[in-house]
Amino acid sequence: MIGVLYRALGALVLLSIGALGQETLRYAPEEGVVLRRKFEMKHFLAATRSVTRVGEVEEVGQRIFDVRNVENLQTSDRILSVGDGRPLRVRRYFDRCGLDGFADLSGAAGSINLRAVGISRLKGKSVMLTWVPEDAVYGRYFDALEGVEEDLGFLREDLDLRGFLPEGVVEVGASWSVPAIAMGDALSPGGMLSFDFSNSKNISLARTLRLGTASHLFELFSQKVEGEVKATLVGVEEEEDVRLAVLSVTWDLKTHTDITELANRNRASEEMRFGKQLVAMEVGLELKGEGTIRWDLGSNHLSSYEFSSAEDVDSSVKTRIGDESPIREEILEMGGRVVVVGTVERREG
DSSP states (O other), X not given: OHHHHHHHHHHHHHHHHHHTTEEEOOOOOOXXXXXXXXXXXXXXXXXXXXXXXXXXXXXXXXXXXXXXXXXXXXXXXXXXXXXXXXXXXXXXXXXXXXXXXXXXXXXXTEEEEEEEXXXXXXXXXXXXXXXXXXXXXEEEEESSSOOOHHHHTTBOOOOSOGGGOOSSEEETTOEEEEOGGGHHHHHSTTBOOXXXXXXOSOXXXXXXXXXXXXXXXXXXXXXXXXXXXXXXXXXXXXXXXXXXXXXXXXXXXXXXXXXXXXXXXXXXXXXXXXXEEEEXXXXXXXXXXXXXXXXXXXXXXXXXXXXXXXXXXXEEEEEEETTTSOOEEEEXXXXXXXEEEEEEEEEOO
């Protein structure tokens, strides 16, 4: 009798919450389900300023440089266990992962069209991700075909944008702050995906894409991130038996990253052969935009999102030939847009 009374009281509480337009957004998909995720990231950037400095001499570039690319990622996650608002064990299979980049370079000598195609070394591999609570990190290992071990360290587990969720119950119309670093997972889902451009004819464009210019932004969220990200629960959509919480997200961010180590790892063999040294490389990023997240309230995981952001990038690269030559600094400023669309399909295990 007491149990029946408690259940009845619980039902009344849930009805009251629903009547007030309150919702609880939490991550808790059923164990054993497969979440198939698809992401498409598009970048469009055009050079607005180009300067080369050697000592006291400064030369302003007159060339036009436009870059665009499309990056596609498709994964299948089998959720093996869930707890505390996160997956505890998940097997991720990388169905598809590629990047197709283009650049148009024109100046007094004419125009050049460049292309670089990259395929992730993770494509066709599966990775086990296991939460280690005492270290607050995910252990990672390839569970079938062997891969490059160093690639695992740059993977991001969260493909559900859990950093954008509110704490506890929220009413429709309520807003909350989101950690600025969460935008890295939204704009560069999966982390650094280890693209192999060895079959591309243009290595210089490939290297530019690898370093986060008109490409994945994961590395540019690894150090200093400033600004504001705000989410608002604007309503609930209902289609047949599916209830989707709709979040409106706005952001105004700046990041500044020293990527000298990453750039050195990606130096071309020709540069090393001629003794060209990379002294330093820094990249600044400004993002301002808005987007929408749809969260499945019944299955408790991401359903879809669309983010569109104005993007301004400025980079400074300092190089020298040998140890005695003057340092050459190349400054490039670009402006454009980044658009990301993600969808999640739930399948029974």
